[in-house]
Amino acid sequence: MEPLIEYFYYILQNIINALQRGSFYAVISIGYSMVYGVLMLFNFAHGDIFMVGTYIGFGIATVFLAIFSGLVPPPVIFLATVVVTMFLASWIGVFVEVAGYRPLRQAPRASAAITGLMIGIIFETTILIMLGAKRLSFPPLMETVNYHVGGIYITNVKAMIIIISLLLMLALHAFIQKTKWGMAMRAMSYDFLAVPLMGVSINIIAPLTFAVGAGLASVAGILYGQAYPILDPYMGVLLGWKAFVAAILGGRGSIKGAALAGYLLGFIEIFVATVFPSTLRDFIAYSIILIILSFRPRGFFGMEHSTKLRL
Amino acid sequence: MGIAKKFRQIFSTVPMLGWFLGILTAVLIEYYWGYDYISYYLGLPKIPVLFGALIMLKEPMMIPGALAYDLVVYVIPVLLVAKLSSVFTNPGAAVLEKLPLWLSAVIHLVCFYAILHLWAGINDYRVLVVKLTLVSIILTVSVNVINGYQGEFSCSHPGFMALGAYVSSILTLMLFTNDKIFGTALLPPALGPYLFPVVLVAGGAAAAIGSLAVAIPSFRTRGDYLAIISLAFMFIVKSAIENLNIIGGARGMGGQPDFAPLPVIFFWTLLCIWVIHNFVNSILGKALNTVRDDEAAAESMTVKTRKTKMTAFMFGAFWAGIAGGLFAHVLTYINPGMFSINRLAEILAMVYFGGLNSIVGSIVGAVSINVLGEALRPLELFKWIIIPLILIFVMIFRPYGLISFTEINAKKLLEAKHKRQQGVSP
Numbered sequence: 006m007e008p009l010i011e012y013f014y015y016i017l018q019n020i021i022n023a024l025q026r027g028s029f030y031a032v033i034s035i036g037y038s039m040v041y042g043v044l045m046l047f048n049f050a051h052g053d054i055f056m057v058g059t060y061i062g063f064g065i066a067t068v069f070l071a072i073f074s075g076l077v078p079p080p081v082i083f084l085a086t087v088v089v090t091m092f093l094a095s096w097i098g099v100f101v102e103v104a105g106y107r108p109l110r111q112a113p114r115a116s117a118a119i120t121g122l123m124i125g126i127i128f129e130t131t132i133l134i135m136l137g138a139k140r141l142s143f144p145p146l147m148e149t150v151n152y153h154v155g156g157i158y159i160t161n162v163k164a165m166i167i168i169i170s171l172l173l174m175l176a177l178h179a180f181i182q183k184t185k186w187g188m189a190m191r192a193m194s195y196d197f198l199a200v201p202l203m204g205v206s207i208n209i210i211a212p213l214t215f216a217v218g219a220g221l222a223s224v225a226g227i228l229y230g231q232a233y234p235i236l237d238p239y240m241g242v243l244l245g246w247k248a249f250v251a252a253i254l255g256g257r258g259s260i261k262g263a264a265l266a267g268y269l270l271g272f273i274e275i276f277v278a279t280v281f282p283s284t285l286r287d288f289i290a291y292s293i294i295l296i297i298l299s300f301r302p303r304g305f306f307g308m309e310h311s312t313k314l315r316l
Numbered sequence: 317m318g319i320a321k322k323f324r325q326i327f328s329t330v331p332m333l334g335w336f337l338g339i340l341t342a343v344l345i346e347y348y349w350g351y352d353y354i355s356y357y358l359g360l361p362k363i364p365v366l367f368g369a370l371i372m373l374k375e376p377m378m379i380p381g382a383l384a385y386d387l388v389v390y391v392i393p394v395l396l397v398a399k400l401s402s403v404f405t406n407p408g409a410a411v412l413e414k415l416p417l418w419l420s421a422v423i424h425l426v427c428f429y430a431i432l433h434l435w436a437g438i439n440d441y442r443v444l445v446v447k448l449t450l451v452s453i454i455l456t457v458s459v460n461v462i463n464g465y466q467g468e469f470s471c472s473h474p475g476f477m478a479l480g481a482y483v484s485s486i487l488t489l490m491l492f493t494n495d496k497i498f499g500t501a502l503l504p505p506a507l508g509p510y511l512f513p514v515v516l517v518a519g520g521a522a523a524a525i526g527s528l529a530v531a532i533p534s535f536r537t538r539g540d541y542l543a544i545i546s547l548a549f550m551f552i553v554k555s556a557i558e559n560l561n562i563i564g565g566a567r568g569m570g571g572q573p574d575f576a577p578l579p580v581i582f583f584w585t586l587l588c589i590w591v592i593h594n595f596v597n598s599i600l601g602k603a604l605n606t607v608r609d610d611e612a613a614a615e616s617m618t619v620k621t622r623k624t625k626m627t628a629f630m631f632g633a634f635w636a637g638i639a640g641g642l643f644a645h646v647l648t649y650i651n652p653g654m655f656s657i658n659r660l661a662e663i664l665a666m667v668y669f670g671g672l673n674s675i676v677g678s679i680v681g682a683v684s685i686n687v688l689g690e691a692l693r694p695l696e697l698f699k700w701i702i703i704p705l706i707l708i709f710v711m712i713f714r715p716y717g718l719i720s721f722t723e724i725n726a727k728k729l730l731e732a733k734h735k736r737q738q739g740v741s742p
Binding site: 047104105108109111112113114115116118119120122123124126127129130131133134237242246250253257282284285287288291292293294295298299302 | 429463469529533534536540541543544545547548549551552554555556558559566657661664666668697698700701704705707708711712715716
């Protein structure tokens with residue numbers, strides 16, 4: 006009986022790890038999915054928006070820790086860091102929309118994808134020039150405490166990452182479903198052409214979408230910095246492209262689907278690494294995605310719609 | 317504006333042959349006197365490689381010298397000789413005009429290649445730049461078949477390139493060299509350069525077969541599936557190669573014999589341009605354009621849309637594989653990291669900078685991004701801000717690229733220019 010329980014704990018431990026990893030993918034891929042839903046464009050800069058958000062979070066956290074450490078309890082510092090970072094990072098999203106996507110409203114969609122890609126490269130290079138190639142490490146915003154529940158180990162950081170990601174997604178869901186802005190976004194993704202005629206300006210909704218996506222990504226960045234403290238300008242490329250594929254897997258424009266696919270990607274990555282050598286992680290993850298997409302091209306929750314409208 | 321107009325008026329009488337003669341003079345001047353006299357007296361340490369761009373950016377003190385060098389070696393001889401020689405190059409061009417167009421084009425291309433060879437041969441670095449630029453042209457034109465003529469967004473070309481590069485490298489290492497991994501050469505190494513085209517075609521075929529993995533699932537429906545599936549395919553190829561330790565894994569694979577000198581690459585580039593030009597102007601190519609513009613209408617006009625798209629996609633992948641094979645034999649070293657997101661960004665930049673649906677546009681895009689990339693090398697990181705900014709501006713002001721949906725009329729380009737003058741005079 007004993008080995009069976011061990012095995013059970015092993016699986017449970019991996020599930021928790023997968024939830025943590027999936028949280029990052031889920032929160033980032035929601036940003037891709039929202040932009041796709043509203044504008045029907047790929048936001049190829051989103052991975053780098055996540056990266057810039059992480060660096061902003063790094064700066065804010067360092068400053069706040071230097072000033073307030075010891076004066077106020079750590080959870081308050083953490084909360085303040087998250088709020089300020091979200092606010093600042095959402096302006097990055099607005100900048101990308103205004104500089105890269107707004108001038109190309111009438112242009113073919115591929116051109117907008119190219120500007121997004123190029124803005125991403127500019128972000129990476131700017132960070133490299135400003136901060137040099139040295140790798141910075143994110144300051145821990147709270148003391149790590151290890152809990153030992155049954156046979157599994159869980160740290161408070163891990164629990165916090167999972168819970169905060171879920172809370173963020175719930176908040177986003179409420180925002181999309183309950184507020185007037187959310188309703189405008191849903192309307193825009195339902196019919197891109199008719200909604201502007203009803204008095205909802207695309208030039209307000211599109212930056213809002215980018216801002217919300219960027220804000221979420223920056224929180225994911227802070228959480229990522231707590232779990233893996235090494236920052237590097239190319240981290241957005243590594244995570245971003247996978248999150249992008251996850252967003253498509255979930256169904257284009259579907260936030261629920263993007264979150265689900267993000268978690269699925271986390272599970273695939275963690276469980277592949279338990280069976281196969283970890284270098285095969287990408288290979289198997291992308292192969293599974295390719296197979297799923299060949300049988301279900303619209304992803305989990307995507308609606309079948311004609312892209313002819315915007316070509 | 318006035319100067320440009322006047323300039324164009326003065327030089328409107330110069331035919332293509334005249335320009336060739338002018339450039340040939342400039343190259344000969346550089347070849348014989350460039351190092352010993354001109355750069356010596358101008359205080360330059362050596363012959364400026366890319367028109368002095370590198371040295372100007374590295375040492376601002378050298379700017380006057382480098383500019384003077386450009387003026388003395390290139391601008392003045394080219395303009396002077398081109399203008400003065402138009403007296404006898406025009407009759408020459410008129411003679412060539414009477415020949416069939418293909419023969420005249422071949423003669424012009426041979427002249428062009430001779431000049432290019434001479435110019436590049438002055439410096440080893442130039443040879444490398446020219447070779448990589450030519451490979452980029454093949455790649456860009458092949459991507460344009462899919463992203464331009466077919467109107468889809470393919471992200472998998474680095475993957476196809478990797479397939480071609482690895483398959484052809486394995487074949488040459490196995491057949492023509494004594495390699496640590498693949499053992500002794502199976503065929504006499506002297507045969508290598510002659511059988512190299514076969515090896516390249518094998519690499520291209522591997523890429524074309526690999527492209528089926530993208531084409532079969534993604535062409536069932538229209539839309540963005542191709543972008544996603546091709547992106548996943550690119551990562552799968554890269555990751556698979558990284559895990560195949562027998563071909564070097566992430567460390568890469570080196571020691572390919574140098575089967576790709578400049579003439580070979582030039583020949584393949586011409587072949588690629590010619591074949592793809594014929595392809596996009598064939599019935600299949602026209603069908604491809606109709607599929608892009610309106611798939612439902614094309615279907616009702618008896619175009620087999622799925623078959624057309626698959627054929628074009630495999631065709632594009634084939635040429636990407638050829639480009640990969642040449643790339644591997646130019647650098648004589650490859651690793652999977654070369655065929656990743658960075659390469660994709662570069663390829664897309666070249667295609668969308670140059671222009672969709674145009675072979676000339678692709679050539680312009682490939683040459684400009686490559687030469688710009690090399691010329692801005694001394695700026696190091698700032699290069700990766702300048703090139704993306706240029707591309708963003710091109711996208712904003714010309715969303716389809718610089719030269720899109722047009723081709724240059726070869727006949728008009730090569731004709732003699734004195735007739736026009738006669739037409740003007742009463």
